[in-house]
Amino acid sequence: MSARFDDLGADGAPARLGIMGGTFDPIHIGHLACAEQAREAFGLDAVVFIPTGIPAFKRDRAVTDAADRLAMCRLAVLPNRHFDVSSLEIDRPGVTYAVDTVRALRAHYPANVELFFITGADSILSIARWRESAAIASLTRFIAVTRPGYAVTDAFKAELASLGDYDVSYLEVTALAISSSMLRQRVHDGFSLRYLTTLPVCDYIYRRGLYRGPGAAPFATACPQ
Ligand SMILES: Nc1ncnc2c1ncn2[C@@H]1O[C@H](COP(=O)(O)OP(=O)(O)OP(=O)(O)O)[C@@H](O)[C@H]1O
Ligand SMILES: O=C(O)c1ccc[n+]([C@@H]2O[C@H](COP(=O)([O-])O)[C@@H](O)[C@H]2O)c1
Numbered sequence: 001m002s003a004r005f006d007d008l009g010a011d012g013a014p015a016r017l018g019i020m021g022g023t024f025d026p027i028h029i030g031h032l033a034c035a036e037q038a039r040e041a042f043g044l045d046a047v048v049f050i051p052t053g054i055p056a057f058k059r060d061r062a063v064t065d066a067a068d069r070l071a072m073c074r075l076a077v078l079p080n081r082h083f084d085v086s087s088l089e090i091d092r093p094g095v096t097y098a099v100d101t102v103r104a105l106r107a108h109y110p111a112n113v114e115l116f117f118i119t120g121a122d123s124i125l126s127i128a129r130w131r132e133s134a135a136i137a138s139l140t141r142f143i144a145v146t147r148p149g150y151a152v153t154d155a156f157k158a159e160l161a162s163l164g165d166y167d168v169s170y171l172e173v174t175a176l177a178i179s180s181s182m183l184r185q186r187v188h189d190g191f192s193l194r195y196l197t198t199l200p201v202c203d204y205i206y207r208r209g210l211y212r213g214p215g216a217a218p219f220a221t222a223c224p225q
Contacts, residue, residue, distance in 0.1 A: 002048040003084065005017065008109060022049070031076075049073050
C-alpha cells in the first residue's frame with residue numbers, strides 16, 4: 001500500500017488516512033498545498049498520494065510514463081513525514097478506477113482507520129460519473145477542496161446529495177490557480193517551473209527532458225529551474 005503507513009491503525013487506535021488521487025503529470029504545489037491543508041483541517045494522520053495508471057477521464061490525451069510521474073511524486077512528498085506515495089494504481093493493469101483503489105485500501109486497513117478521499121472542485125463536480133461511485137461513497141468520505149475556476153454551487157451540492165449518499169466536506173484552501181497542464185506548457189515554451197513545483201521535481205523534469213516535445217522553445221534562462 002504505502003510503505004510508511006502500512007501499519008496505520010494496527011494498534012487499534014482510531015486513525016484517519018487521506019487519499020490524494022491524481023494523474024500528477026507533473027505534481028505541483030497546488031496538489032501539495034491542498035493535501036497539507038486537508039490534513040490539518042481534518043486531523044489526518046497521513047496522506048497517501050496515489051498516481052493513476054491509465055486515468056479514466058484522460059484517455060483522449062497522452063500521459064507521461066507512469067514511472068516518471070511516480071518518481072516525481074516520491075521526490076515531492078519526501079520532506080513531509082505525514083505524506084507518502086503508493087504505486088497501487090500504477091501496478092494494477094488496465095484503466096484506473098478509484099473504486100478498486102478504495103476497496104483495496106479498505107481491505108488492507110482495519111475498521112478503526114477512516115478513509116478520506118481528497119479531490120479538487122473540478123473532480124468533485126464529476127464524481128457521480130465515476131465507476132461505481134455509490135460503492136466508493138460507502139467506503140470513504142470525501143474532502144472537496146476549492147480550486148480557482150471551478151465553482152461548486154449550492155445547486156450542485158443539492159444535486160449531488162440527491163444522486164447518492166456521498167459524504168462530502170467542502171474545504172476552502174489557499175487559491176493556487178495552477179495546473180499540471182500549465183506546467184507542461186511552460187516547459188514546452190521554455191519557461192521555468194521554479195516555485196510552481198518543488199526544486200527536486202523541477203530538476204527531474206529538466207534532467208529527463210520531460211514535456212519538451214517537438215517544436216519546444218529554447219529555455220529562456222541559462223538555469224531553467
Ligand atoms: N491548483 C489546485 N487547487 C486545488 N486542487 C487541485 C489543484 N490542482 C489539482 N487539484 C486536484 O488534485 C487532483 C489531481 O489533479 P491532477 O493530477 O489531474 O492535476 P491537474 O493540475 O488538474 O492536471 P491537468 O492540468 O493535467 O488536468 C484532482 O482532484 C484535482 O482537482
Ligand atoms: O473511478 C473513476 O471512474 C474516476 C474517474 C475520474 C477520476 N477519478 C479519480 O479522480 C482523481 C483525479 O483524477 P484526474 O484524472 O483528474 O487526475 C484520481 O484519483 C482518479 O482516479 C476516478
